[in-house]
Amino acid sequence: MEKPVVEVKHVSMRFNLSSQKVDNLKEYFIKLVRKELKYNEFWALKNVNLKVNKGDRLGILGLNGAGKSTLLKIIAGVLKPTEGSVTVKGKIAPLLELGAGFEPEYTGAENIYLYGAVLGYPREFIAEKYNEIIEFSELGKFIDVPLKNYSSGMKSRLGFAIATVVEPDVLILDEVLAVGDAKFKKKCEAKIQSMFDKGVTVLFVSHSLPQVQKICNKAILLEHGKIIANGGIEEVSAIYEEKTK
Numbered sequence: 001m002e003k004p005v006v007e008v009k010h011v012s013m014r015f016n017l018s019s020q021k022v023d024n025l026k027e028y029f030i031k032l033v034r035k036e037l038k039y040n041e042f043w044a045l046k047n048v049n050l051k052v053n054k055g056d057r058l059g060i061l062g063l064n065g066a067g068k069s070t071l072l073k074i075i076a077g078v079l080k081p082t083e084g085s086v087t088v089k090g091k092i093a094p095l096l097e098l099g100a101g102f103e104p105e106y107t108g109a110e111n112i113y114l115y116g117a118v119l120g121y122p123r124e125f126i127a128e129k130y131n132e133i134i135e136f137s138e139l140g141k142f143i144d145v146p147l148k149n150y151s152s153g154m155k156s157r158l159g160f161a162i163a164t165v166v167e168p169d170v171l172i173l174d175e176v177l178a179v180g181d182a183k184f185k186k187k188c189e190a191k192i193q194s195m196f197d198k199g200v201t202v203l204f205v206s207h208s209l210p211q212v213q214k215i216c217n218k219a220i221l222l223e224h225g226k227i228i229a230n231g232g233i234e235e236v237s238a239i240y241e242e243k244t245k
């Protein structure tokens, strides 16, 4: 039997939602110290089990708030699940919120090392790939400018360049990904396509069913934090379409 590249076992994720109105920070800390803050527990994911085999391209479908991004963040290691475990074999390129690990006071060059470390790349590896990252980002002399002076497109370009410098075994794509202007977008799409051509395993979140159908061979459908369908793309798309009628 085929060994899964990604395995999600009994994963649940609880968030604490504040149920009270707190007017300012001072009041918040007073309530915190007096243990007067009340939370409502909210389970964004509930006992999710999933296996993704090598070379599969899995679409993650579901309505707003179903838990799609939370699941991707847990698989990428950005969030730790409240319960359960995730194993991923090989290198991951998580194209989620690009540049979330950036430090605004540091230059682009310094952030390459910082963000690289956030993604778990060894320092020597970053040093080796440093020029390639700068070249792909097309930031030129701006690489020595603090990140706080970058436009949002420039930050995304640097984030994309760092996250894709590895040859990943697993590519995590969230459609919220914003990657600069039309020209740079094309370049990113070409890079993603080249990863597809090499047979990378893909996890893809999108609200666009045609886009998911174009890219993916399999899909899951999440509803209120639970997987309610898991199978071939056509079968799961049909269930999703029925739900969104």
Ligand SMILES: Nc1ncnc2c1ncn2[C@@H]1O[C@H](COP(=O)(O)OP(=O)(O)OP(=O)(O)O)[C@@H](O)[C@H]1O
Residues within 6 Å of the ligand: 015, 016, 017, 044, 062, 063, 064, 065, 066, 067, 068, 069, 070, 071
């Ligand atoms: N940090 C957080 N704190 C509290 N609640 C959160 C947090 N992150 C997510 N949630 C809640 O978890 C639920 C699932 O969110 P998630 O972003 O995973 O949904 P989604 O399926 O990706 O939705 P969308 O299609 O709108 O992007 C939502 O109800 C959201 O409010």
